[in-house]
Amino acid sequence: MANGSRQAAWEFFGTELKRRREDAGITQVELGARVFVSGGYIGQFEQAIRKPQLDVAQRIDETLQTDGFFERLWRKLIKEQRFADYFAHTAELERLATSIYEWAPAVVPGLLQTREYARAIYLSHNPLATDEWIDDMVNLRLDRAKILNDATRPLYWVVLHETALRVPVGSPDVMAKQLDHLAEMVRSRTALMQVLPFSAGAHPHMGKLMLLHEFEDAPPTVYTEGVNSGNLLDDPATVKVARGAYDLLRADALSRKASLDMIEATAEGYRACAGTT
Known part of the structure; x- marks a missing residue:
C-alpha cells in the first residue's frame, strides 16, 4: 500500500469511527471515557491526526459493537506501514518532490547508501536484531533510493560533512x-554533491539532519530528525530560515570537483586499509 493510500485509509478509519459513534448517539467524551482515553483523543483519531493503540481499537469495537472492524483495519494498516510514524509522511513527500536538498552531518544519507553500508548502520543500532529484520530494513531503504533512478527523478543536492567520509x-x-558509489552518483549526474570539510569549522546545524523538499504545485517543506523523532514543517517562515541555513552550508562546502576528489581519495585510503588496491 502506497504511503498516500495508507494516509487515506487512516482518514477512512477516522471517518468510520465518527459515523459509527454518531450513529450510536455517543459523544467523543463519552466514547473516550468508555475506552479509557480523553474525548480530545477520540477527535484526533477521527481526524487521522493520531493513531490509536491496538487495545483502544479493540475497546472501540466492543463499545460500538462493530464486530472487530476497527481492530482488523488497525492490524492491516500497522502491518503494512513501511516507515516509522515520524518519517512516513516525509517518505511519501520524497516521492512527489521535484527537488530534494539534504544536509548529512554524520553518515551517508539513506538515498545514497549501498546495501553493505546500510546493513552495517542497522546492525550498529540494533545489535540483537535478527538477520530477517535487518534484511527487511535494508531492502526498504534501498527501495527508497529507486526514486533517483526514475525517469522523473528529482533534482537531488546533498551536502555531506567530512565526518560521513572519515x-x-x-x-x-x-x-x-560506499564512497565509490557516491563518486559514481556524481559522475553519472544522478546527484549533486558537496563536502563540508573539517576546516570549515563549526556550523549551527552540525548535528541536525535536514531535508528540504520542493514541489511543482505545493509549498516546500523541511524535515529535521532527532533520536527516534522527526519534525516535518511547512510554515513558510520556518522553511525560509532552513533554506538560508542550507545555502550557507553550500557556500562553506568544497566545490563539486574538490568534493569528488576528496571522496575518491578517501575511497583509495580505505582500499589500501582493506588490502584491495
Missing part, C-alpha cells in the same frame, strides 16, 4: 565501496 561504518572494504 568515520568507518562497517569494514574498510564496505567504506571503499
Whole structure:
C-alpha cells in the first residue's frame, strides 16, 4: 500500500469511527471515557491526526459493537506501514518532490547508501536484531533510493560533512565501496554533491539532519530528525530560515570537483586499509 493510500485509509478509519459513534448517539467524551482515553483523543483519531493503540481499537469495537472492524483495519494498516510514524509522511513527500536538498552531518544519507553500508548502520543500532529484520530494513531503504533512478527523478543536492567520509561504518572494504558509489552518483549526474570539510569549522546545524523538499504545485517543506523523532514543517517562515541555513552550508562546502576528489581519495585510503588496491 502506497504511503498516500495508507494516509487515506487512516482518514477512512477516522471517518468510520465518527459515523459509527454518531450513529450510536455517543459523544467523543463519552466514547473516550468508555475506552479509557480523553474525548480530545477520540477527535484526533477521527481526524487521522493520531493513531490509536491496538487495545483502544479493540475497546472501540466492543463499545460500538462493530464486530472487530476497527481492530482488523488497525492490524492491516500497522502491518503494512513501511516507515516509522515520524518519517512516513516525509517518505511519501520524497516521492512527489521535484527537488530534494539534504544536509548529512554524520553518515551517508539513506538515498545514497549501498546495501553493505546500510546493513552495517542497522546492525550498529540494533545489535540483537535478527538477520530477517535487518534484511527487511535494508531492502526498504534501498527501495527508497529507486526514486533517483526514475525517469522523473528529482533534482537531488546533498551536502555531506567530512565526518560521513572519515568515520568507518562497517569494514574498510564496505567504506571503499560506499564512497565509490557516491563518486559514481556524481559522475553519472544522478546527484549533486558537496563536502563540508573539517576546516570549515563549526556550523549551527552540525548535528541536525535536514531535508528540504520542493514541489511543482505545493509549498516546500523541511524535515529535521532527532533520536527516534522527526519534525516535518511547512510554515513558510520556518522553511525560509532552513533554506538560508542550507545555502550557507553550500557556500562553506568544497566545490563539486574538490568534493569528488576528496571522496575518491578517501575511497583509495580505505582500499589500501582493506588490502584491495
